[in-house]
Amino acid sequence: MEEVDEEPKSQAPGEVGESEIVTEDAAFVRGEPPQDGDGPPKVDSEVEVLHDKVTKQIIKDGHGQKPSKYSTCFLHYRAWAESTRHKFDDTWLEQQPLEMVLGKEKKEMTGLAIGASSMKAGEHALLHVGWELGYGKEGSFSFPNVPPMADLVYEVVLIGFDETKEGKARSDMTVEERIGAADRRKMDGNALFKEEKLEEAMQQYEMAIAYMGDDFMFQLFGKYRDMALAVKNPCHLNMAACLLKLKRYEEAIGQCSLVLGEDENNVKALFRRGKARAELGQTDAAQEDFRKAGKFAPEDKSIARELRLLAEHEKAVYKKQKEIYKGIFGPRPEPKQKKNWLIIFWQLLVSLVLGLFKRKRVKAE
Numbered sequence: 001m002e003e004v005d006e007e008p009k010s011q012a013p014g015e016v017g018e019s020e021i022v023t024e025d026a027a028f029v030r031g032e033p034p035q036d037g038d039g040p041p042k043v044d045s046e047v048e049v050l051h052d053k054v055t056k057q058i059i060k061d062g063h064g065q066k067p068s069k070y071s072t073c074f075l076h077y078r079a080w081a082e083s084t085r086h087k088f089d090d091t092w093l094e095q096q097p098l099e100m101v102l103g104k105e106k107k108e109m110t111g112l113a114i115g116a117s118s119m120k121a122g123e124h125a126l127l128h129v130g131w132e133l134g135y136g137k138e139g140s141f142s143f144p145n146v147p148p149m150a151d152l153v154y155e156v157v158l159i160g161f162d163e164t165k166e167g168k169a170r171s172d173m174t175v176e177e178r179i180g181a182a183d184r185r186k187m188d189g190n191a192l193f194k195e196e197k198l199e200e201a202m203q204q205y206e207m208a209i210a211y212m213g214d215d216f217m218f219q220l221f222g223k224y225r226d227m228a229l230a231v232k233n234p235c236h237l238n239m240a241a242c243l244l245k246l247k248r249y250e251e252a253i254g255q256c257s258l259v260l261g262e263d264e265n266n267v268k269a270l271f272r273r274g275k276a277r278a279e280l281g282q283t284d285a286a287q288e289d290f291r292k293a294g295k296f297a298p299e300d301k302s303i304a305r306e307l308r309l310l311a312e313h314e315k316a317v318y319k320k321q322k323e324i325y326k327g328i329f330g331p332r333p334e335p336k337q338k339k340n341w342l343i344i345f346w347q348l349l350v351s352l353v354l355g356l357f358k359r360k361r362v363k364a365e
Helices: 107-117 175-194 198-210 222-245 249-260 267-279 281-297 301-329 339-362
Strands: 046-053 054-060 072-081 086-090 098-101 123-129 151-164
Touching: 046 107, 046 249, 054 072, 054 107, 054 198, 072 198, 098 107, 107 123, 107 151, 151 198, 175 198, 222 249, 222 267, 249 267, 267 281, 267 301, 281 301
Parallel strands: none
Antiparallel strands: 046 054, 054 123, 072 086, 072 098, 072 151, 123 151
């Protein structure tokens, strides 16, 4: 089991840090639920009536309690007009979850809020919302573009929520308050990770990251940006650690790449991305990550071990391929010697002459 130290210190990727969880023995950007083409997913679960105009089908169960009124919910969702199957919104595509305060949502989000209030953290569901609780009789002709009187379909994941006791919505918080709230989420995620509750840990990390979205980070400079990154980057790395354990390697690569976008020489990000790439068979890219990590942590044995394992793997693959090709094509045939007819003629001629000579000799005797 990995431990989380209390005091910060300089460490190699194989060790444990104050705010990062290491998964040495474990084997895009945010986890995106599968979808059926461009339309809503097909769901066979029981239909739950939440309101005259709102129904819900659970795709994946959540855990814990449901949010209460005035809770701040963090959601990822996709939305379609039911009749045309036109997708008009996708927070996964935008890589930014929606923050919604229940009871204070926009009018067009009323149906979505009713659905969110019935969900538990981590729950993944499909909502059908009547036009009366969506964009209404007029629809929307700007962004998003929604036809008039359009019933809606939402695919929703409730990442998590802050109860009203948490205080304020993100937009009302100071920089220090937002970073502090994110740090608390990160520490909650660390505790869940140590209990092997990986999915729940990732929800806490994603909520922490939601406090520090791109719109917030773009406004920060100097020490405040450094403070935010000191919380945000470890959350991405911890997400990658969870995803490696869950064998979701493409997503782990995405999380590490986000960190490397801010800090191109981050050893832990290079190491974990290398692990994920190695698992996907991307040997050259994995070696590149490990070698670069090795430049900044030359004494780290775990990096050297991964490079050695990759080299051994490549050698084994080459040997196996050689055997396969040998079995298919067989041993190389021996070249046939070409007959020299001139030599054969002279051999025959000499034999004939010798034969005649012997016959004459016999008669003479």
